[in-house]
Amino acid sequence: MLKPNTHYAELKTSYLFSTVIEKTEEYKANHPDKKIYRLGVGDVSLPLCDAVIKALHGAVDDQASKDTFEGYMPECGKPFLREAIAGYYKNFGVGLDTDEVFVSSGACDELADIIDLFDLSNTALVMEPAYPAYVETNTLAGREILHIKSDESNGFIPLPDENIKADIIYICSPNNPTGVVFDRPTLKKWVDFANSHGSVMIFDAAYEIFIEDEKFPHSIYEIEGARSCAIEICSLSKTAGFTGTRLGYTVVPKDIIRGGMSLNVMWTRNRLSKTNGVSYIIQKGAAAVFTPEGQAQIKDNIRVYKNNARMITDALDKVGIWYTGGKNSPYIWVKCPHNMKSWEFFDYLLNRAQIIGTPGAGFGECGEGYFRFSAFGDPEDTKEAAERMKELLKE
Amino acid sequence: MLKPNTHYAELKTSYLFSTVIEKTEEYKANHPDKKIYRLGVGDVSLPLCDAVIKALHGAVDDQASKDTFEGYMPECGKPFLREAIAGYYKNFGVGLDTDEVFVSSGACDELADIIDLFDLSNTALVMEPAYPAYVETNTLAGREILHIKSDESNGFIPLPDENIKADIIYICSPNNPTGVVFDRPTLKKWVDFANSHGSVMIFDAAYEIFIEDEKFPHSIYEIEGARSCAIEICSLSKTAGFTGTRLGYTVVPKDIIRGGMSLNVMWTRNRLSKTNGVSYIIQKGAAAVFTPEGQAQIKDNIRVYKNNARMITDALDKVGIWYTGGKNSPYIWVKCPHNMKSWEFFDYLLNRAQIIGTPGAGFGECGEGYFRFSAFGDPEDTKEAAERMKELLKE
Numbered sequence: 001m002l003k004p005n006t007h008y009a010e011l012k013t014s015y016l017f018s019t020v021i022e023k024t025e026e027y028k029a030n031h032p033d034k035k036i037y038r039l040g041v042g043d044v045s046l047p048l049c050d051a052v053i054k055a056l057h058g059a060v061d062d063q064a065s066k067d068t069f070e071g072y073m074p075e076c077g078k079p080f081l082r083e084a085i086a087g088y089y090k091n092f093g094v095g096l097d098t099d100e101v102f103v104s105s106g107a108c109d110e111l112a113d114i115i116d117l118f119d120l121s122n123t124a125l126v127m128e129p130a131y132p133a134y135v136e137t138n139t140l141a142g143r144e145i146l147h148i149k150s151d152e153s154n155g156f157i158p159l160p161d162e163n164i165k166a167d168i169i170y171i172c173s174p175n176n177p178t179g180v181v182f183d184r185p186t187l188k189k190w191v192d193f194a195n196s197h198g199s200v201m202i203f204d205a206a207y208e209i210f211i212e213d214e215k216f217p218h219s220i221y222e223i224e225g226a227r228s229c230a231i232e233i234c235s236l237s238k239t240a241g242f243t244g245t246r247l248g249y250t251v252v253p254k255d256i257i258r259g260g261m262s263l264n265v266m267w268t269r270n271r272l273s274k275t276n277g278v279s280y281i282i283q284k285g286a287a288a289v290f291t292p293e294g295q296a297q298i299k300d301n302i303r304v305y306k307n308n309a310r311m312i313t314d315a316l317d318k319v320g321i322w323y324t325g326g327k328n329s330p331y332i333w334v335k336c337p338h339n340m341k342s343w344e345f346f347d348y349l350l351n352r353a354q355i356i357g358t359p360g361a362g363f364g365e366c367g368e369g370y371f372r373f374s375a376f377g378d379p380e381d382t383k384e385a386a387e388r389m390k391e392l393l394k395e
Numbered sequence: 396m397l398k399p400n401t402h403y404a405e406l407k408t409s410y411l412f413s414t415v416i417e418k419t420e421e422y423k424a425n426h427p428d429k430k431i432y433r434l435g436v437g438d439v440s441l442p443l444c445d446a447v448i449k450a451l452h453g454a455v456d457d458q459a460s461k462d463t464f465e466g467y468m469p470e471c472g473k474p475f476l477r478e479a480i481a482g483y484y485k486n487f488g489v490g491l492d493t494d495e496v497f498v499s500s501g502a503c504d505e506l507a508d509i510i511d512l513f514d515l516s517n518t519a520l521v522m523e524p525a526y527p528a529y530v531e532t533n534t535l536a537g538r539e540i541l542h543i544k545s546d547e548s549n550g551f552i553p554l555p556d557e558n559i560k561a562d563i564i565y566i567c568s569p570n571n572p573t574g575v576v577f578d579r580p581t582l583k584k585w586v587d588f589a590n591s592h593g594s595v596m597i598f599d600a601a602y603e604i605f606i607e608d609e610k611f612p613h614s615i616y617e618i619e620g621a622r623s624c625a626i627e628i629c630s631l632s633k634t635a636g637f638t639g640t641r642l643g644y645t646v647v648p649k650d651i652i653r654g655g656m657s658l659n660v661m662w663t664r665n666r667l668s669k670t671n672g673v674s675y676i677i678q679k680g681a682a683a684v685f686t687p688e689g690q691a692q693i694k695d696n697i698r699v700y701k702n703n704a705r706m707i708t709d710a711l712d713k714v715g716i717w718y719t720g721g722k723n724s725p726y727i728w729v730k731c732p733h734n735m736k737s738w739e740f741f742d743y744l745l746n747r748a749q750i751i752g753t754p755g756a757g758f759g760e761c762g763e764g765y766f767r768f769s770a771f772g773d774p775e776d777t778k779e780a781a782e783r784m785k786e787l788l789k790e
Contacts, residue, residue, distance in 0.1 A: 001593035002562040003514035004656045008664060015667045043466035048458045056455040056676065063640060064448040070639040071438035105500055105670075112669035116535060119398035120515075136668040140511060167397040198396035237671075244465040245458060246674040261399045269403060272410045273531040274507035275500075276632075279641040279677055281451065 007140050016132055016362030017041050023346070024356055037385035039312070039373045040356035042176065042330070044241045046304060049297035051288040052240060059284035073277030076268060077103025077249075081283045084290035085249050094221040096251060100264060102271065103278050103286075104248040107206050107235035112137045113274070114202065114231060114250065117266050118168060125166030127158050128364030129177055129333075131204070134170045135364070143168075149366045156180045156324050156333070160193035169194055171220075172204035174211065177363045177372040178333040179325010181216045187223045194229035198258060201230040209239045209302055211328045219251075227253040231263070238330060238376070240289045240298045247278060247286040305330055308382040309375035315386040319393040330375040333360070337393055345371050353388040402535050411527055411757030412436050415741075422745055432780035434707070434768045435751035437571065437725070439636045441699060444692035446683040447635060454679035468672030471663060472498025472644075476678045479685035480644050489616040491646060495659060497666065498673050498681075499643040502601050502630035507532045508669070509597065509626060509645065512661055513563060520561030522553050523759030524572055524728075526599070529565045530759070538563075544761045551575045551719050551728070555588035564589055566615075567599035569606065572758045572767040573728040574720010576611045582618045589624035593653060596625040604634045604697055606723045614646075622648040626658070633725060633771070635684045635693045642673060642681040700725055703777040704770035710781040714788040725770040728755070732788055740766050748783040 020040050028036060048056075062068040076082070082101045089096050104110040111133045115124075124138040125146045138145055146166050150156040156178040171190060173182035182190075194201045203220040211218050220226045235248035256263040271277075288294045313326040316334065326332040334357075336345040342359035349355040349371075360370030375382070415435050423431065443451075457463040471477070477496045484491050499505040506528045510519075519533040520541045533540055541561050545551040551573040566585060568577035577585075589596045598615035606613055615625045630643035651658040666672075683689045708721040711729060721727040729752075731740040737754035744750040744766075755765030772780070 002517055002595050002653045004654045004658065004661065005512055005514050006654065006656075008656065008661045011664060011668070015664075018667065041467070045461070045464075045466075047461050047464040050459075053455060053459040056458070057452060060448060060451040060455060063443045063451070064445075066440070066442050069440075069442040069636075071440070071636075072436065072638045073641075105673075108671040109669065117400055119400050122397055133668060140665070140668065200397050241464075241466075243467045243671070244675040246468075246671065258397045259399045259401065261401075261403065263399065266399065266403045269406060269410075270535070272413065273406070273528060273535065274504065276503040276638070276641065278500075279674060280639040281676065282674055 005140065007142050010139050011136055016358070019362070020346075020356065020358060023350070027350055034354050037353070037355045037377070037381045037388070039377050039382065039385055040358050042238070042374045042376055043243050044238065044376045045378045046241055046301045048241050048245065048285070049294060049301065051291060051294040051297055052285045055288035056281060056285040059281040062284075063281065070280040073280055073283070075271040075275050075277050077101065077277065078280070078283045081287045084287045088290050089219060089221070092218045092222055094219050096221070097254065099268070100251055100253050102250045102252065102267060103283060104250055105278055106237060106242070106246045106248040107204065107233050108133055110233050110248055110250050111202070111204070113270070114233065114267070115141060115168070116270060117263055118200070122167035123165065124168040124170065125164065126170050126364075129360055129367030129370065130170065130364055131172060131176050132363065138168075147364065150178065151366055157182060157186055159186065160189055165197065167199050169199050169201045170204065171201060172206070173216075174207040174329035175325070175331070176207065177331055177358065177360065177367065179329040179331035180333075181211065181213075181328045183215050184217055184223060187217060187220065188225075191220070191223050191225045191229060195225050199229065200256065200258065200263070201226075203230050203232045205232050205234045207238055207330055208234065209298070210306070210330050213328050216328055221251070221253070227255040229256060231256070236286055236289055240294070241301060242286070245282060245285065247282050304379055305375045308377060308379055311382055311386040312373050312375065312389075315389045318390050321393060326375070332373040332375070334371045334373060336369050336371050339369070342368055342371055349392075353385070353392045355385045355388060400535065402537050405534050406531055411753070414757070415751065415753060418741070418745070419751055429749050432748070432750045432772070432776045432783070434772050434777065434780055435753045437633070437769045437771055438638050439633065439771045440773045441636055441696045443636050443640065443680070444689060444696065446686060446689040446692055447680045450683035451676060451680040454676040457679075458676065465675040468675055468678070470666040470670055470672050472496065472672065473675070473678045476682045479682045483685050484614060484616070487613045487617055489614050491616070492649065494663070495646055495648050497645045497647065497662060498678060499645055500673055501632060501637070501641045501643040502599065502628050503528055505628050505643055505645050506597070506599070508665070509628065509662070510536060510563070511665060512658055513595070517562035518560065519563040519565065520559065521565050524755055524762035524765070525565065525759055526567060526571050527758065533563075542759065545573065546761055552577060552581055554581065555584055560592065562594050564594050564596045565599065566596060567601070568611075569602040569724035570720070570726070571602065572726055572753065572755065572762065574724040574726035575728075576606065576608075576723045578610050579612055579618060582612060582615065583620075586615070586618045586620045586624060590620050594624065595651065595653065595658070596621075598625050598627045600627050600629045602633055602725060603629065604693070605701070605725050608723050611723055616646070616648070622650040624651060626651070631681055631684055635689070636696065637681070640677060640680065642677050699774055700770045703772060703774055706777055706781040707768050707770065710784045713785050716788060721770070727768040727770070729766045729768060731764050731766050734764070737763055737766055744787075748780070748787045750780045750783060
């Protein structure tokens with residue numbers, strides 16, 4: 001008799017973003033005349049840039065002709081793309097071998113896959129509030145999860161605690177959902193902690209493109225010692241609007257050795273067994289992101305989103321609401337006014353101002369009482385939402 | 396101290412298809428003047444059909460404009476594609492709810508992901524020779540694998556054995572690598588076995604499009620009782636030349652309940668946690684496969700591959716070499732002549748006739764002494780390879 005994976009029963013029954021969508025649809029059904037302003041799910045609103053579109057069309061044409069047709073992909077990624085990504089890291093002064101770079105279908109998929117490298121007895125340290133995938137994927141694997149709190153007392157930036165023995169350490173910077181960014185000295189403490197305990201850090205850099213301030217590193221490998229303890233997971237979802245086009249990348253340096261095994265060799269072997277690689281068409285589109293033309297075009301889009309963030313933070317400043325993020329980050333993490341709970345504030349904003357945000361409680365218990373706004377919305381809608389917030393919350 | 400997943404050490408160090416590629420590259424480097432005839436790795440050689448190309452271009456254009464831009468995908472697949480796939484099953488008299496159909500990045504990726512539904516204590520039954528992913532993915536998870544032999548004595552079609560207690564049962568029909576197809580009475584025995592033991596069957600239908608003969612089912616759900624025990628995994632790789640474009644689909648019927656849990660509900664939940672779905676562009680291209688125009692065009696390509704198979708089997712018939720498959724299947728499974736071992740025959744064919752095939756030993760121990768030819772090669776090359784085999788093997 002087959003026994004199912006009973007860890008599924010430990011997951012919360014409803015998934016944060018699906019619940020937000022359901023509640024929004026319900027409101028729309030009951031108020032068909034009302035326009036909704038979406039500052040919620042972190043989806044982008046601007047289309048793919050011209051350089052990417054051109055490359056995608058070119059790749060589709062390649063698939064139409066026998067002479068240029070591309071069949072099975074190399075499991076770890078096409079060399080042209082692995083090289084382009086390694087080249088991008090040079091911008092941050094980070095040198096990578098091409099075979100330390102792995103092409104993925106996106107950060108979400110990769111976060112689920114990568115933990116296959118680790119024994120099930122390992123513990124996973126998650127700084128909450130956190131992107132739900134860190135907890136959920138490890139819950140399904142049956143791993144013990146150590147939650148540490150990030151909150152106002154530590155500025156939402158926890159430091160290592162020698163009393164906690166964590167084998168896998170998740171750090172997301174710029175952070176989803178809090179919008180805070182880890183500076184170099186803080187990351188150095190975490191890298192040293194990981195190296196001294198033989199832990200492995202999963203560094204989620206999905207929002208690095210939003211960093212402007214020199215004091216924040218774009219990559220964990222800007223920190224000395226990271227090559228022997230950190231895996232970096234990144235994505236073009238936010239960088240280049242690939243949320244629906246799907247492409248990410250992962251760095252597994254050759255210097256991470258645990259139990260005598262090289263994680264780079266293991267991950268290469270994993271890909272050979274478990275995937276036939278990412279679509280040729282999408283890999284060609286992704287490579288265009290790393291051209292000078294592509295870089296210029298995606299940065300135009302990022303400027304639009306940064307301006308959205310500024311409109312939201314200006315409104316919050318005006319009405320005196322406490323928040324983190326919004327600078328060097330697309331997320332703004334708000335303390336709900338009048339001691340409202342997260343879902344209470346969600347309903348309040350939706351009903352009173354037709355604004356959708358993301359309830360902080362969905363990111364873990366200590367997100368209760370907080371709320372996340374995203375800067376990825378439509379600029380006009382964001383402007384209107386900011387106006388409405390100024391009006392509604394001045395009370 | 397992090398402990399790595401030590402099951403990686405149990406995998407064979409070199410992966411079948413990579414070794415074939417390496418040996419081929421080495422030969423080419425030493426013999427730059429020789430043309431190579433590829434009947435090896437099961438990659439397709441014909442480009443995508445016009446209907447798919449048109450749909451892909453259209454989807455790329457959608458991503459270029461704000462009004463048509465598609466962001467995050469529904470994790471289980473776009474409704475238009477889930478519906479198209481459910482519609483395709485009606486051709487086989489199989490009725491499916493749309494939410495029993497899941498869009499995937501391809502069968503290989505899905506075979507790796509799907510076993511997350513099962514407890515690690517379950518045993519996996521693999522009929523060898525087999526596609527390596529069945530064994531490798533379960534090895535990495537630490538599951539016990541029960542190997543049963545398919546060989547000349549059972550016509551490469553094993554029947555259930557009441558003495559074997561298997562929780563997960565892999566069946567691939569049309570089979571990779573042996574090219575045999577399981578008929579209805581045989582599949583009924585396996586379905587009854589699975590239901591009576593509470594097992595779950597993973598039915599790999601990646602080559603169903605090659606079936607012409609009425610006695611062979613295209614889908615396991617043509618067999619009574621399969622809805623309560625079988626998950627079907629399929630792919631457009633061979634059906635429509637998507638090996639490098641990447642799209643597959645999986646059916647998890649709502650009737651499979653194990654330990655009180657619905658595998659359909661669990662898999663839906665899995666997708667919510669572990670993926671952000673398959674690229675919109677690729678899903679649009681895939682949907683075109685299921686239109687009347689797309690179906691007609693892909694069947695033209697399948698006819699070319701079937702003709703390739705016939706050229707190979709005609710040559711084998713001529714020189715009196717024993718084989719299975721080649722009808723209702725793109726693979727031909729050959730008994731190596733003169734008692735050669737698999738890799739010995741590989742080297743012999745490569746050195747003497749510049750033909751690449753796949754050594755049977757790569758599909759499990761009992762594949763030793765056998766060899767796989769694929770019908771997916773270039774038609775002209777296949778014709779020449781068949782001629783060369785007739786010449787070389789007549790000795």
